[in-house]
Amino acid sequence: MLRINPDPHTGGYVYVPTRAVTARFPAGSPADDALKALDAAGFGRERVDVFTGEDGARKLDAEGRHHGWWVRFRKTLEETFADDADVFHRADQTLRTGGTVVEVFTHGDKGLRARAAEILKTAGGQDVIYWGPLMTEYM
Numbered sequence: 001m002l003r004i005n006p007d008p009h010t011g012g013y014v015y016v017p018t019r020a021v022t023a024r025f026p027a028g029s030p031a032d033d034a035l036k037a038l039d040a041a042g043f044g045r046e047r048v049d050v051f052t053g054e055d056g057a058r059k060l061d062a063e064g065r066h067h068g069w070w071v072r073f074r075k076t077l078e079e080t081f082a083d084d085a086d087v088f089h090r091a092d093q094t095l096r097t098g099g100t101v102v103e104v105f106t107h108g109d110k111g112l113r114a115r116a117a118e119i120l121k122t123a124g125g126q127d128v129i130y131w132g133p134l135m136t137e138y139m
Contacts, residue, residue: 002035003049005056016131017049020105021116021139023125024091027098034102034123041115049103057095062088087127108132113139 008017025031031050038048051060091101102120106112113130117139120128130137 002045005051005059006049007059017103018131018133019108020103021130022103023120023128024094025100026094029124031100031102034120037119047105051101057092062092
């Protein structure tokens with residue numbers, strides 16, 4: 001079974017989905033085709049997290065609203081200095097307006113990363129990004 005709206009912060013706030021490819025699917029652009037294609041390509045369901053709706057926005061907490069002053073402080077610094085801060089705002093807005101965010105964990109494997117990105121883009125995903133340990137790469 002797919003992990004729908006899991007809490008990625010059970011061990012502490014997760015600032016980025018490290019070693020994962022992510023994409024947004026705004027309302028009206030369902031992620032169903034992407035999820036079917038990921039499954040057909042061999043991405044096990046334990047590698048795919050799906051966030052949707054208000055509950056998904058709360059769980060993902062892309063803007064750090066629910067994790068204390070330190071996380072909010074770091075997110076403020078990130079907004080000031082990082083190039084990809086707008087991605088978090090767009091993800092939050094996508095979820096709150098009925099869209100979906102998909103994370104595909106590739107464990108750093110370049111082939112899997114490229115395949116996941118291709119599938120997400122082909123299915124209409126926006127902001128397709130690989131989140132490495134020390135960098136982000138728009139795919």
